[in-house]
Amino acid sequence: KAGVTQTPRYLIKTRGQQVTLSCSPISGHRSVSWYQQTPGQGLQFLFEYFSETQRNKGNFPGRFSGRQFSNSRSEMNVSTLELGDSALYLCASSQAGQGADTQYFGPGTRLTVL
């Protein structure tokens, strides 16, 4: 079974621009979660989608948004980029995203904001 894939792997943007990151979950997984990882703040939860609905949201400003499609693929968008948005963005999928469900992560998208 193919793992979680994320595109693009690397991205360089300038302040004020917007960016869209994509995540394809493991086949059969319906839950997709997004995390931001920075050296200072560590791994922080952004949001989770299940069956095209946002089920959980972390403490991030409204510039961060996401969506999930009927095939469970998910995208996240960051508008009006700031220098502090430079980070590794990780996507994780699981079957139902509840309880003891294990989340499997993709390789991440490394975003650099100049």
Next chain:
Amino acid sequence: AQKITQTQPGMFVQEKEAVTLDCTYDTSDPSYGLFWYKQPSSGEMIFLIYQGSYDQQNATEGRYSLNFQKARKSANLVISASQLGDSAMYFCAMRELGYSGNTPLVFGKGTRLSVIA
């Protein structure tokens, strides 16, 4: 609120030796799950092992085992017979399972393990 603490920012271990990575947690939910992930320099988080709060036995997966001490709220990862490929960041994470069925994973700050030949 749930919290994970990993007190060892970095550790060194000799190849073929065993090593223990510490993790303590805090939660008021009696039902929870504990996860360990490995993150090599490539960035991908690799799932290693899971322990449920009601599991009677410590979890094991190959060379990985979890030393679960519920009363102390600790869930230490033990890696036996360390290999050079074990050099990576290791994260402990927790999810509460009781009060709300779909709380997100909360991660610790991680421990960087370096295996020396």
